[in-house]
Amino acid sequence: MLDELDLRLLDSFQHGMPICEKPYEAMAATLNCGEDELICRLQRLLDERILSRIGPVFDHGVAGASTLAALAVPAQRIEEVAVLVNACPEVNHNYLREHHWNMWFVLTAADQEKLDAALKRIEQQTELEALNLPMQSAYFIDLGFPVGSDARMAV
């Protein structure tokens, strides 16, 4: 269970932490706790996987080339096709969704040529035709969710 200080910590620093000398000391000062206490909490939140990491969030463009792709997989082939898609090192997310196009995955590669080759390989191995939907513009503001008392804690 998260306590009040945990919630303040998440609320205060999920969008950004101080980029100054001794950032953890500065975070502790903001929260009115000691630096040791803060580091202890950060470690616990990482151990409990409440935090996925502390550090930079890189833009997708960093990887070179990326795309969102989908396959329309017949129900009886889902497990088999998931194994083939997931085995592809270029795939970093793969979700099953309720739709005719039911398997959605993000591919990233060093360049466009390698990206196209990876998707082609998936199409050949699965014998399914992919919907290839590369990003054209991003209307991204920030990724962050309120973690106040209305968030139902999973732990």
Next chain:
Amino acid sequence: MSDCISLSDQPVDPTLARRLIELTQAGLPLVDDPWAWLAARLNMTPEEALLLLKQLQANGLIRRIAAVPNHYRLGYRHNGMTVWDVDDARIDELGHSIGSLPYVSHCYQRPRREGWPYNLFAMVHGLDATDIEHYRYSISAMLGDACRAHEMLVSTRILKKTGLRLPPPASC
């Protein structure tokens, strides 16, 4: 013309940027001075490491430096990929509005395909199924006449999820 050169104008050596990504993509260590830790591995001073991070943030390679929560563990287990067939002439204006909604994590323009008329994608996250249905209706109301058709593809299973990993260098 201003004499001031902004951080984003200063080129960053791609090899150095890559090395920084490799070192920090799994997270910074919980040590008193994480920049000194980073600097030692990049053969530079902590001040230079800090400046490099600020440059990368200014030029957009780094979106933010933060304590990144795992939203699934915080209870945000429901996500819907909402897809919209939106008037091309208005997509930038509408995309920015939708992208700034607090429950939308990603909002992108993508190409239409045969049998796939949707050009605007917005990922919504909620604590339960009712939440995301509600968000979908709110977006629909915002788009109004500019939207011809839409759907929400609810995720039923995560098949694979790994953080952003750098592909091997282009030489291999």
